Amino acid sequence: MNIEKTTSIQIAKIISVIGHPFVLLAITILTAAASGESPARAAAIGAITVLTTVFPMLFIIRRKVRAGKWSDHDVSDASERRNFYPLMIVVLGISLVIFYLLRFPRPLLVGMLISLGILFIAMLINRWSKISLHLTFGVYFAVSLLTVNYWMSAGLMVLALAVAWSRIRLGRHNAAQVLSGALLGAIAGIILLKATGFF
Secondary structure (H helix, E strand, O other), X not given: OHHHHHHHHHHHHHHHHHOOHHHHHHHHHHHHHHHHOOHHXXXXXXXXXXXXXXXXXXXXXXXXXXXXXXXXXXXXXXXXXXXXXXXXXXXXXXXXXXXXXXXXXXXXXXXXXXXXXXXXXXXXXXXXXXXXXXXXXHHHHHHHHHHXXXXXXXXXXXXXXXXXXXXXXXXXXXXXXXXXXXXXXHHHHHHHHHHOOXX
């Protein structure tokens, strides 16, 4: 029984890493850019996105964890997220300005702007509930990719379901926090579809 429990936790950890917002952000940006840009331009957009968003966020999180200010790299403690959200909003805001100056495709700019909105709303909700950002961005990216690749969208949605299980299995969130995160992501994705003329 203990072996089964340990195995399920290890599987949950792997799924949680694969479905991490940083990983899915890079995949989504590359997929979206590749649909309308040359391979070189798409690769450049992907690289710039990682350098201006993922790396700074990872650096900040890693530094806070090492300093003992945050308990883990998922920033699982709701009280710690009070400082986490403003920092991430600043990083994403700076990235959005850089993307605009570099003339990134409009859908990507709109997507990043909506991502800023997601973080702001999640920060407000954090006063009452620590919603799952894994699910929020997992579902958001899955819905967003309907504009460029149905199969990729479906794949990310299946992954989001697996991530939902993993976050609960690891004790990071309860069912309500997972569901509220997924709902926020779905609403944000629908807004993006509308803003980009999908329907």
